[in-house]
Amino acid sequence: MSETLILTKRWPKKDPSLVGYRADGGYAGLEKSLGMEPVAIVEQVKASNLRGRGGAGFPTGLKWTFLPKDVRPRYLCINADESEPGTFKDRYICEYDPHMLLEGIAITCFALDIHLAYIYIRGEFAKQARALEKAIEEAVAAGIFGGPKLLGKADFPLEVHVVRGAGAYICGEESALMESVEGKKGYPRFKPPFPAIIGLWGKPTIINNVETLANVPWIVEHGAAAFAALGAGKTGGTRLFGVSGNVKRPGVYEKPAGYNLKKLIMEDCGGTASGRPVKAVIPGGSSSPVLRGDEIDISLEPDAIKSAGTMSGSGGVIVMDESVCMVRALARIAMFYAEESCGQCTPCRQGTPWMWKILEKIERGEGTMKDLALIEQLPGNIMGQTICALGDAAAMPVQSFVKKFRQEFVEHIEGRGCKHGETAWGVSRQAREALVGGNRH
Numbered sequence: 001m002s003e004t005l006i007l008t009k010r011w012p013k014k015d016p017s018l019v020g021y022r023a024d025g026g027y028a029g030l031e032k033s034l035g036m037e038p039v040a041i042v043e044q045v046k047a048s049n050l051r052g053r054g055g056a057g058f059p060t061g062l063k064w065t066f067l068p069k070d071v072r073p074r075y076l077c078i079n080a081d082e083s084e085p086g087t088f089k090d091r092y093i094c095e096y097d098p099h100m101l102l103e104g105i106a107i108t109c110f111a112l113d114i115h116l117a118y119i120y121i122r123g124e125f126a127k128q129a130r131a132l133e134k135a136i137e138e139a140v141a142a143g144i145f146g147g148p149k150l151l152g153k154a155d156f157p158l159e160v161h162v163v164r165g166a167g168a169y170i171c172g173e174e175s176a177l178m179e180s181v182e183g184k185k186g187y188p189r190f191k192p193p194f195p196a197i198i199g200l201w202g203k204p205t206i207i208n209n210v211e212t213l214a215n216v217p218w219i220v221e222h223g224a225a226a227f228a229a230l231g232a233g234k235t236g237g238t239r240l241f242g243v244s245g246n247v248k249r250p251g252v253y254e255k256p257a258g259y260n261l262k263k264l265i266m267e268d269c270g271g272t273a274s275g276r277p278v279k280a281v282i283p284g285g286s287s288s289p290v291l292r293g294d295e296i297d298i299s300l301e302p303d304a305i306k307s308a309g310t311m312s313g314s315g316g317v318i319v320m321d322e323s324v325c326m327v328r329a330l331a332r333i334a335m336f337y338a339e340e341s342c343g344q345c346t347p348c349r350q351g352t353p354w355m356w357k358i359l360e361k362i363e364r365g366e367g368t369m370k371d372l373a374l375i376e377q378l379p380g381n382i383m384g385q386t387i388c389a390l391g392d393a394a395a396m397p398v399q400s401f402v403k404k405f406r407q408e409f410v411e412h413i414e415g416r417g418c419k420h421g422e423t424a425w426g427v428s429r430q431a432r433e434a435l436v437g438g439n440r441h
Helices: 018-023 028-033 036-047 060-064 088-098 098-112 126-141 174-181 210-214 216-222 224-230 261-268 303-305 327-338 345-361 369-382 390-404 406-414 427-434
Strands: 075-079 114-119 157-163 205-209 236-243 251-256 278-282 316-321
Touching: 018 126, 028 098, 028 216, 028 369, 036 060, 036 098, 036 216, 036 224, 036 261, 060 098, 060 205, 060 303, 075 088, 075 210, 088 098, 088 126, 098 114, 098 157, 098 205, 098 210, 098 216, 098 345, 098 390, 114 126, 114 174, 157 327, 174 205, 205 210, 210 216, 216 224, 236 261, 261 278, 261 316, 278 327, 278 390, 303 327, 327 345, 327 406, 345 369, 345 390, 345 406, 369 390, 369 406, 390 406
Parallel strands: 075 114, 075 205, 114 157, 236 316
Antiparallel strands: 236 251, 278 316
């Protein structure tokens, strides 16, 4: 029996235009939703067990109910600022099937009485931004939205705009995203209040991930029970997993939400390209705690994988074989978070470059056991001490790598270097030293 495909059934070979989308039954979900009461649509999404696909995994329908009933206007923000290293799924929805996302936006806005939506897309995604803008132009010209009616039938004005960011990882955080949409520097806000209460321009705002909203048309058209049945536990539907690293067939795979991680890597992706055993897997983007190769026979359903001490996060699966130096891999991850810290919070501003500096020192063969003790202590002083989750995202990989592969760190210290060969940083020593000096902000 073939697996049900919701998100990838049309791409990459199907026509992404409005004509092609409608030829495959596109906008049937929106058509059906116009005959439903808005509250019934919300209940359908709640019953479907659709959870946010951006990383947090919060129940989508429940989030929608947090909007205050008597405050207008309301706004919808679609988070297309796909920035987590190892994650590369949302960009393909925007490029290969932009009308699927637009239909999900239209249904969501109709259900929540929202008349203005913003797609916040990463600045580097120029091709995907153009695809979305073209699709919006097609939808407006066809009278789907953009005028006084939806599909030319329901009296419901709706505008959808693309807002391009400037490539800052921090703007993937929902409150920093809103600051950027408003034209401000992308600094995260204190929460509470949460965006559903006080969001864009002080008004209630719902923020959902691209993949999350792309599922909504299928749920409305086929029913909540059918979507829930595709998943596992408290998570309905399928999920997109972007598999990279040392595998024979990297790419984006659509699988049931409870799919087995080992099966995904060893069967769907063909195992490691090198033929060596799997040494480690990061299962949900670079901020997810790492798993050893002997720990990957687990379900990717968010609650199930949480019990294994990690998270499915944004669906970015990074595979490493036995040739990988775990100290070097962690130092490279730490460099990313040191670079991308917005600098607003002292623990993150000071702690992320400090962790990177120590890891680089150990990797060069200049570290001591005191450095190792310090790198084991530092993450705990960052986690939970910052306005947004970037501090946690930087700390969790350090904690897990050192815990799971501590002996490699010890060998670097005692052997005065790396047995895997010369360091390949990809940045100049001068640039590294300027950053790890802690004075960048």
